[in-house]
Amino acid sequence: MNLTVNGAACEIDGSALTPLLDVLRDELGVTGPKAGCHQGGCGACTVLVDGEPRRSCLMPAGYAEGAEIVTVEGIGAPEDLAPIQQAFVHYYAAQCGFCTSGMLLAAQAYLARGGSDDHESIQEALAGHVCRCTGYAKIIDAVAAAARGDSFDLTTTAVGKHTTMATGGAE
Amino acid sequence: MKVVGARIPRYDGVAHVTGRTTYVDDVRVPGTLWAKALRSPVHHAAVTKLDTSAAESMPGVHAVITWEDVPLLEYGHLSALGIPADEPLLAKDEVRYLGQPIAVVAAESEQLAAAAVAAIDVAFEERPALLDVRAAFDPDAPKIHQWGNWYPHFENEMDRRQIRKGDIDRAFEDADTIVQGVYRPAAIEHAPIETQVCQVVPEPDGRLTIYSCTQALYFSLGVVAAHLQQPLNRFKLVGGTTGGGFGGKVDTATETVTCLLVLKANRPVKWRWTREEEFLCSSTRAPWHMELATAVTRDGWILGQKMLTLHDAGAYARFSPYGLTKHSFHHTGAYSIPHLHFDGYVVFTNRVPTTAMRGFGVTSVSFAVETHMNRIANLLGLDPIEIRLKNANRIGDTSPNGVSYTDPSTVDTLKAIADAIGHELPADYRTMTNEPRSGELLPEHLVAQVGSTEGH
Amino acid sequence: MAKHTGRGIAAIEYPTGMNQNGDPSQCWIKVKPDGRIDVFAGTADIGNGSKTIQSQIVAETIGVPYDWITYDNSNTDSSPVCTGTFASRATFVAGKAAEKAAQEVKRKLLDIAGKELEIDPSDLEIVDGEVVAKGAPQTKLSVGDVAAAATWGHGELITGTGAQLKPYAAIVDPETGEVDLPPHSAISYAACSAEVEVDDETGEVRVTRLQQCYDVGRALNPSQVEGQIEGGAMMGLGLGVLENCYPYYPSVEHRGGAFGSYLAPGMEDMPQIDTIMIENPSADGPYGAKGIGEMANNPQPPAIAAAVYDAVGVWVTELPITPERVLRALEAKAEPRREGKKVVFDEELSVNAVSSGGIRFEVPA
Numbered sequence: 001m002n003l004t005v006n007g008a009a010c011e012i013d014g015s016a017l018t019p020l021l022d023v024l025r026d027e028l029g030v031t032g033p034k035a036g037c038h039q040g041g042c043g044a045c046t047v048l049v050d051g052e053p054r055r056s057c058l059m060p061a062g063y064a065e066g067a068e069i070v071t072v073e074g075i076g077a078p079e080d081l082a083p084i085q086q087a088f089v090h091y092y093a094a095q096c097g098f099c100t101s102g103m104l105l106a107a108q109a110y111l112a113r114g115g116s117d118d119h120e121s122i123q124e125a126l127a128g129h130v131c132r133c134t135g136y137a138k139i140i141d142a143v144a145a146a147a148r149g150d151s152f153d154l155t156t157t158a159v160g161k162h163t164t165m166a167t168g169g170a171e
Numbered sequence: 172m173k174v175v176g177a178r179i180p181r182y183d184g185v186a187h188v189t190g191r192t193t194y195v196d197d198v199r200v201p202g203t204l205w206a207k208a209l210r211s212p213v214h215h216a217a218v219t220k221l222d223t224s225a226a227e228s229m230p231g232v233h234a235v236i237t238w239e240d241v242p243l244l245e246y247g248h249l250s251a252l253g254i255p256a257d258e259p260l261l262a263k264d265e266v267r268y269l270g271q272p273i274a275v276v277a278a279e280s281e282q283l284a285a286a287a288v289a290a291i292d293v294a295f296e297e298r299p300a301l302l303d304v305r306a307a308f309d310p311d312a313p314k315i316h317q318w319g320n321w322y323p324h325f326e327n328e329m330d331r332r333q334i335r336k337g338d339i340d341r342a343f344e345d346a347d348t349i350v351q352g353v354y355r356p357a358a359i360e361h362a363p364i365e366t367q368v369c370q371v372v373p374e375p376d377g378r379l380t381i382y383s384c385t386q387a388l389y390f391s392l393g394v395v396a397a398h399l400q401q402p403l404n405r406f407k408l409v410g411g412t413t414g415g416g417f418g419g420k421v422d423t424a425t426e427t428v429t430c431l432l433v434l435k436a437n438r439p440v441k442w443r444w445t446r447e448e449e450f451l452c453s454s455t456r457a458p459w460h461m462e463l464a465t466a467v468t469r470d471g472w473i474l475g476q477k478m479l480t481l482h483d484a485g486a487y488a489r490f491s492p493y494g495l496t497k498h499s500f501h502h503t504g505a506y507s508i509p510h511l512h513f514d515g516y517v518v519f520t521n522r523v524p525t526t527a528m529r530g531f532g533v534t535s536v537s538f539a540v541e542t543h544m545n546r547i548a549n550l551l552g553l554d555p556i557e558i559r560l561k562n563a564n565r566i567g568d569t570s571p572n573g574v575s576y577t578d579p580s581t582v583d584t585l586k587a588i589a590d591a592i593g594h595e596l597p598a599d600y601r602t603m604t605n606e607p608r609s610g611e612l613l614p615e616h617l618v619a620q621v622g623s624t625e626g627h
Numbered sequence: 628m629a630k631h632t633g634r635g636i637a638a639i640e641y642p643t644g645m646n647q648n649g650d651p652s653q654c655w656i657k658v659k660p661d662g663r664i665d666v667f668a669g670t671a672d673i674g675n676g677s678k679t680i681q682s683q684i685v686a687e688t689i690g691v692p693y694d695w696i697t698y699d700n701s702n703t704d705s706s707p708v709c710t711g712t713f714a715s716r717a718t719f720v721a722g723k724a725a726e727k728a729a730q731e732v733k734r735k736l737l738d739i740a741g742k743e744l745e746i747d748p749s750d751l752e753i754v755d756g757e758v759v760a761k762g763a764p765q766t767k768l769s770v771g772d773v774a775a776a777a778t779w780g781h782g783e784l785i786t787g788t789g790a791q792l793k794p795y796a797a798i799v800d801p802e803t804g805e806v807d808l809p810p811h812s813a814i815s816y817a818a819c820s821a822e823v824e825v826d827d828e829t830g831e832v833r834v835t836r837l838q839q840c841y842d843v844g845r846a847l848n849p850s851q852v853e854g855q856i857e858g859g860a861m862m863g864l865g866l867g868v869l870e871n872c873y874p875y876y877p878s879v880e881h882r883g884g885a886f887g888s889y890l891a892p893g894m895e896d897m898p899q900i901d902t903i904m905i906e907n908p909s910a911d912g913p914y915g916a917k918g919i920g921e922m923a924n925n926p927q928p929p930a931i932a933a934a935v936y937d938a939v940g941v942w943v944t945e946l947p948i949t950p951e952r953v954l955r956a957l958e959a960k961a962e963p964r965r966e967g968k969k970v971v972f973d974e975e976l977s978v979n980a981v982s983s984g985g986i987r988f989e990v991p992a
Contacts, residue, residue, distance in 0.1 A: 031197040032190025034414070036364045037446035041886030044364050072190035085188040089180050092850040095858065096674025097187030098364040098414030104188060123894040130886055132363055132415050133674040135857035136894050157178040157850040160857070162901040165849065166587065173755070175687040175914050178850040182678040182698055214879065252649075269879060302877040305978045308985025326801040334804035343991050346968060351990060353973035356928065356946040358872040359865065362891050386671050387711025392703050403703070411700035413712075416673035417862070421713055447884040455872045462977060464969075464990040479978070479988045483877075497646035499804055505640045505816065513804070522879055523872075527713060529862060530921040533641055534928075541637040541929030542944060545936070550970055555636045555933070564640070573805040576814070580842040580907040581638050584818035587840040587903050588636065592820050605907075 001065055005030060006074030016062025020054075021045045023061040024071065032072035032101045036130075043129035046102035047071050053106045072101035075108055081154075083146045084108050090152040091142035095133035103129050107143045117144035183412070194414050195368045195382045196443055203370065204233055204277040206432055206442035207284035209291050210452060211266035211273060214302075214521040215315060216295035218264055223274055226287040231279040233436035235287070238263040240431050242400040248422065248489045250397070255324055257317065258487035258524070260398055260427055266295070267315060267486035268523050270452035277432040277440045300521040304460055304481040307518045315486070315519055322484070322492055322517035330516070332492075332499045334571045337510035337619065339466075342475025345616070346466035350547050353462050354539035358455040358483070361528055365414025367444040367453055369425040371433045374407075379433060381408045383426050386416040391423040398427045406430070418527035422454050422489065457491065457525035458483040459535035463543050466510070471551060471558040474616055475510030478502055480535075484517045485524035490531070491517045497532035500572050504540035505559070505581040507568035507608075509620040556589050560600050567607040567624040568617075575622035579605050628828035632835075635933025637819045641922035643912070644812030645714045649795025652721035653707035654728040656685065658736070658785040660778040662756065662771035664691060666698045666728075669709035670721040675920050676851040677717040681725040683847060684913050688729035689736070690753030691770055707788075715918025718847060719812050720791050722913040727789025735785045740773045742781070813909040815917040817841045819926035822898075823934040827957060830950030832868050832935055834896070837927060840903040844917030849904065852919055856902050859923020865892045867928035868948050944973055967992030 001012040005028060014023055019038070024030040024047070036044030038057045045057040048070040076082035084107050087093070094100040103126065110125040122143045123136075131139065141161065145152070186192040223235040238244055238261045247256030262273045274291055278284035299313040306312050307320040314320060323330040343349060370382040385391040385408070392408045399405070413420055425442045432440045444453065459482055466475040480498060484491035495515045502513050530537070548555040563581035570576065582605050589596050599611075607624055608617060644650060654668045666685050672678045682696040700706055709721050733753060740758040741748035750761050758773055760766035777783045796808035822836040837860050846852045869890040874881050883889030908915025928946055936942050941956035964971040969992050978986050 025197075029199060031193075031199075034194070034364070035196060035443070036366075037886060039446055039885045041446070042364055072188075076189060078185050078189050078191070081185070081188065088188045089184045092178075092181065092184075092854055094181065094184060094187040095676065095854055096363070096365070096413060096415040096672075097183065097192050098194065100187050101190045123897070127894050130362075130364060130891055130893060132361075132417070132862070132891065133858045134854060135859070135861035135900065136897055137857045137900055138854065140894070140897075154180060157180050159178070160850070160853040160902060162899065163849070163853055164901075164903045165846070166903055166905050172687055172914070174683045174693045175847050176845070177683070177848070179679060179683055179693055179848055181676060181851075182682055183672070302879065303981065304877070305981040305986070306983075309983045310985065311983070312985065326799055329801045332804065333802060335802060336804075340991070349969045349990060349992075351963075351969060351971040351973075352942075352944060353976040354944045355876075355976060356866065357870070357876060359870040360872055360889060360891075362886075362889065385711075386673050386713055387709075388669050388671055388700075388703055388706070389708045390711045406703070408703040409701060411669075411671050411678075411702075411706075413671050413673040416671075416712065418713055420673070421711055446886070450872075450884045450889055451882055456866075458873070458876055460976075460978075462988045464988070477988075477990060479986075481978070481986075493646060496799065497642070500646065500806075500810060501640065501642070505638045520877070529859070529923075530641065530925045531714075532646070533639075533922075534866070534925050537637065537639045537925040538928045538932075538946065541639065541926070542932045542942070545635060545637075545929070545933035546942060546972065549936070559636070559638050563638070571804060572799070572810070573803075574809045577910065578907055579640070579814070580816040580905065581640065581818070583905055583907065584816050584840040584842055585638050587905060588818040588820050588838060591838045591840070591901065591903060592634070 003064055003069060005069045006071060012061060017060045019057050020059045020061045020064050021056035030071050030073060034098055034101060043102040044099050046105045048105050048109060051109060051112060053109045072104050084111060086152040086154060087142040087146040089154055090158055091138045092157045093138040093142040099129060099131045103139060111146055115147055117147040192412060194365055194412060195370055195384045198370050198382045200372050200439045203439040203441050204279060204436060205281045205284045206275055206277050206429060206440050207288045208272045209274040209288045211269055211271040213295055213297050214269050214300035216266050216297045218262060218266060219296050220292060220294035222292035225290045225292060226276055229287050229290060231283040232276060232287045233438055234277045234432045235274055236428060236431045237261055237274045241398060243398050246394060246397040249493055254492055268521055270523055275428050275432060277436050302520050304483045304518040304520060315521055320519050322488055332495050332515040334499050334511055334513035336571060339475050339477050339510045339512035342466040342510035346474055347469040348467050349464055350550060351464045352543050352546060354542060355460050356535050356538045358458045360450060360455055361417040361419030363415025363417060366446055366449040367424050369429050370441040371429040372439040373433050373437055379406050379430050381406055381426050383408055383410040384413050384420055385410055385423060386413055386420045391426055394423040395427045395430055399430060417529045418531060419453060422526055452523060454524050454526035456528035461539040463539055465543060465547060467547055469551060471553045471561055472614060473506055473508050473562045476503060476508050477512040480515035481518050483520055483525060485520055485522045487524040489524045489526050494532040498536055501533045501536050503571050504536060505564055506562040507564050507617060507620060509616055511571055556585055556594060557600050560585055560603050565608045566605055567621050569620050569622040630824050630826050631938040632824050633934040633938025634820060634822050635930040635937055637926040637930040639922060639926045640814050640816050641925060642811035642814050643719045643918035644716045647796040647810040648793035650710040650716060651790060651792040652709040652724045653790045654724040655707055656728045656732050656787045658732060658774050660774050662774040664696050666696055667706045668700050668721060668725060669706040670700055670717055671712045673712050675717055677712060677721060680718050680722055680847055684722050684725045685729040688726050689733045691756045715921045718916045719912045719918055722916060723791040724789040726913040728787040731787030732785060736770060736773050739777045739781060740768050743768055743776050813912055813917040815842055815919060815922055817922055817926055819930045821927060821930035821934045823931060823938055825935055825938040827939055830953035832948055834864050834898040834931055836899045838901040842905045842907045843919045844909040844912055845906050845915035846904055847914060847916050852904060853902055855919050855923045857900050860900050860927060861892045863924035863927030864896060866946060867931040871947050
């Protein structure tokens with residue numbers, strides 16, 4: 001079986017019925033997509049299959065034969081971050097980072113189909129991606145900023161848009 | 172200051188967004204075996220038969236571990252604090268919760284391991300289960316723990332955590348109203364996106380490298396070393412990057428068993444819990460049952476609080492005695508209440524043992540005390556912010572267990588919220604501070620509870 | 628079918644550090660021959676950002692740029708003890724150990740620099756990676772040169788170690804609960820206003836807004852503090868209206884074994900979250916910091932419960948506040964029982980109603 005992963009042709013020994021997630025992680029060593037639940041419920045396994053976000057834990061590898069598979073490793077690298085990756089860094093949109101790979105790819109697909117910075121649209125596009133750490137707010141802010149085409153200062157993180165710093169109390 | 176106080180991006184931020192952060196499940200070690208557990212299908216039962224021979228002889232199965240393989244079977248999560256152990260690493264003669272691990276298999280593949288688990292010959296004689304903490308004290312309640320149905324080893328072998336301050340009967344006498352309520356927050360899951368997982372590798376020098384998702388490297392190292400009766404340097408625990416924890420990855424749920432499998436199989440082993448195991452078998456936040464009776468004056472002074480807490484520990488103690496103690500120290504919430512009568516019990520039930528979760532011990536207090544305070548305000552026709560400001564901790568007020576507050580800021584945070592929601596406070600409330608009580612803010616009933624205003 | 632809005636308030640406090648203390652954290656630091664700083668700590672980063680915070684503390688304390696710091700918490704061979712990342716202790720306790728270790732490194736750097744410059748170390752300071760004479764900024768030596776001088780000139784390894792441990796408050800009076808020592812490192816405070824919209828036909832509670840004020844002592848990294856506050860808010864919202872391991876508690880039946888049957892909050896549940904941070908510094912935390920991670924999910928459930936009462940006039944005191952519970956409460960229209968000066972709510976939930984006498988909660992009328 002042949003798969004195209006992040007632009008590279010790969011020959012797979014495993015069965016066509018093995019979940020694509022497990023083929024990517026265990027056979028190809030592509031560990032960006034995470035095994036959060038193997039139930040299709042969390043989104044951490046998300047990869048792009050011909051540009052569409054798909055739950056790789058539920059997709060038999062054979063279904064992806066002939067398609068372009070893109071994982072988080074394929075959208076940018078530390079020395080050349082994609083705008084959405086820069087946005088996540090600048091907006092502090094990742095804490096433990098375990099949901100981040102899947103979240104980024106869903107966001108990338110949303111941007112690729114012309115998604116706007118409207119928060120409800122972003123929520124709808126990313127719904128079904130579970131994050132337990134961030135409370136989602138900064139993820140939405142990051143995607144909105146990337147949708148606007150903002151440029152990002154990677155030496156600092158953004159002030160939360162509903163945050164007020166105040167001094168108080170005894171000193 | 173240049174760095175502290177600045178919005179510096181995450182140290183591992185770029186790694187996170189490029190999929191390069193290495194979590195336990197990303198570690199690749201050739202020859203790694205898969206672990207799967209045989210878990211109790213019932214709430215409470217004697218184990219009348221446990222025969223692993225069929226599983227052991229299956230091709231591709233390299234090790235099966237039961238309680239017999241564990242050098243020190245019971246090591247308490249709070250042993251270092253002198254709290255006795257009560258929980259076997261793997262079930263011995265009985266099971267006390269649905270999902271309790273009985274045996275664990277290491278095999279060449281996940282499917283083989285699952286098949287081997289199914290081949291283990293195990294039989295149970297079911298016993299009545301105790302599930303309702305309120306019924307645990309009844310003479311006809313099933314007895315489900317060797318210590319009885321509630322933890323009996325607080326100081327001086329007390330069977331409860333007790334706080335007494337002032338004179339609660341006096342408070343009830345002096346009160347204009349006594350408000351009673353019952354508060355029951357639920358057990359919830361930590362549900363981090365990374366499930367429980369560990370990978371253990373035998374090293375040529377006889378050491379074991381443990382790749383762990385623990386929140387507490389050294390605590391887990393100590394637990395493993397104690398169960399295996401080995402010095403700390405027999406193990407190298409590799410971790411520090413956890414895919415979410417929230418208190419659920421302190422229990423050291425996988426490391427010890429995986430080490431035992433490795434020692435028996437002499438191959439690397441990974442034990443990665445399924446999401447279903449994570450939901451159904453991993454420890455949870457505790458359900459709590461709290462009853463409050465609060466003595467109040469018509470102008471909103473809280474004179475006294477009587478409280479009964481039943482903490483649902485599940486089948487074993489784990490960190491529950493610690494959690495209840497912390498709960499008791501904070502059971503008045505953000506308020507200075509002079510007359511207190513608190514009794515708290517760690518109650519055992521036949522469910523998954525409960526553990527620490529974000530706010531351990533105090534999340535429950537906050538729900539009970541704050542909902543109760545809102546009820547009180549509503550009953551007395553008082554403003555919910557003003558009644559809080561009046562009773563809020565001030566510098567020098569003392570906690571339920573006699574500790575002076577040195578820098579409380581309930582007043583500041585409440586005033587900030589009042590401002591934010593456009594709630595106009597009367598002048599005498601607007602000018603309140605955290606400073607030690609005096610004048611109208613120091614009525615007679617609060618005098619005795621004032622302590623030292625020195626720092627700690 | 629009508630939607631009703633309501634608001635509720637909560638004010639909370641929460642301790643920093645393991646209850647009763649006795650929870651050590653340690654840190655050790657070495658300086659490379661070019662002045663770059665290697666930090667070793669045993670603190671697990673579970674998403675809370677402790678790698679970042681400890682690095683910031685070390686950089687600030689020594690006086691070098693943040694990107695001079697490498698941080699290694701990866702294993703128990705090279706990292707010293709940290710009791711763990713829980714009890715909101717990572718920033719205060721582990722951070723304090725890092726601060727102490729960094730202070731020792733700074734002293735040693737100034738010592739060597741003093742010898743090199745022939746100036747008393749107490750007349751020197753470190754700014755942006757350079758050792759500078761106070762009041763005479765043209766007299767300076769880079770930290771890199773100091774480290775090189777230490778390595779190849781003085782034959783010294785510049786290290787620092789720090790250990791933070793508040794003594795274990797061992798004595799708790801079994802009768803009164805009084806303790807011999809304060810059982811915490813610090814206490815943090817917060818207040819919350821929750822706004823909800825309750826549908827009186829479906830019972831659904833939508834949390835529409837959370838306005839929260841947190842005293843964090845000092846926000847060592849304000850974005851990370853916001854992250855804890857926002858993430859905690861959603862977890863508190865889950866505890867308040869969505870999540871339950873045991874939907875029919877105390878029964879164990881019908882547990883959710885997957886996302887979807889277990890209702891972890893999703894994007895569709897987000898309220899607007901407004902955060903006000905105030906800084907009432909702790910007495911002895913690093914740069915005045917206090918813990919924040921856990922308390923972030925404490926004020927929402929009671930604020931939401933009060934908001935539900937404000938909206939539709941029922942008190943639901945069993946969490947989560949599900950549509951079923953709201954509808955049952957609306958149907959029951961329960962009033963508290965009055966007896967003398969007692970106003971008694973929730974009698975059907977009490978031990979007095981359920982136990983057969985094994986335990987009672989008695990209150991005089």
